[in-house]
Amino acid sequence: MQDENTVFIGKKETMNYVMAVVTQFNSGSDEIEIKARGRAISKAVDVAEITRNRFVKQAEITDIITETEEIEQEDGQTVNVSSIEIKMALTGEEE
Amino acid sequence: MQDENTVFIGKKETMNYVMAVVTQFNSGSDEIEIKARGRAISKAVDVAEITRNRFVKQAEITDIITETEEIEQEDGQTVNVSSIEIKMALTGEEE
Numbered sequence: 195m196q197d198e199n200t201v202f203i204g205k206k207e208t209m210n211y212v213m214a215v216v217t218q219f220n221s222g223s224d225e226i227e228i229k230a231r232g233r234a235i236s237k238a239v240d241v242a243e244i245t246r247n248r249f250v251k252q253a254e255i256t257d258i259i260t261e262t263e264e265i266e267q268e269d270g271q272t273v274n275v276s277s278i279e280i281k282m283a284l285t286g287e288e289e
Numbered sequence: 290m291q292d293e294n295t296v297f298i299g300k301k302e303t304m305n306y307v308m309a310v311v312t313q314f315n316s317g318s319d320e321i322e323i324k325a326r327g328r329a330i331s332k333a334v335d336v337a338e339i340t341r342n343r344f345v346k347q348a349e350i351t352d353i354i355t356e357t358e359e360i361e362q363e364d365g366q367t368v369n370v371s372s373i374e375i376k377m378a379l380t381g382e383e384e
Binding site: 232233234235236239240242243244247255258259260261262274276278280 | 328331335354375
């Protein structure tokens with residue numbers, strides 16, 4: 195999957211990311227990926243759920259993967275942070 | 290799956306829930322389920338990741354499902370809340 199099909203969830207309002215995902219689908223992507231770390235994971239799930247329930251009814255969640263990432267901090271220490279990847283794809287069927 | 294194998298994520302510290310999951314596995318469950326709603330979803334992912342990386346290395350995540358639940362509030366209005374179910378099972382192999 196190309197990076198341009200990936201939406202990274204950060205500190206903006208949920209609907210900003212929903213619109214980013216909807217725009218990806220409307221511009222011809224069959225498959226998109228939503229990625230988030232730490233507390234943004236809940237928002238990533240909201241983005242996927244709102245997208246498929248309200249805006250792109252032919253889209254469904256095809257895979258969800260979680261991982262633990264080691265992030266290096268400014269002081270050189272590493273902390274473990276959970277991350278999530280939610281894959282969504284068009285099914286061709288409206289639900 | 291029986292309810293006794295389900296750990297519901299709430300407002301306590303993450304490690305409380307990790308210990309609940311570890312205890313389930315140690316008391317003979319082959320399969321457990323972690324459930325959370327709303328902002329607790331991020332914590333649910335942390336609980337699964339910490340359990341499999343640090344405490345029960347034979348456990349892996351076998352399925353993750355997200356849904357949208359309608360919750361009725363005291364004033365009778367309903368709000369939509371995302372939820373997650375993370376299924377974990379023992380594989381027999383330490384990773």
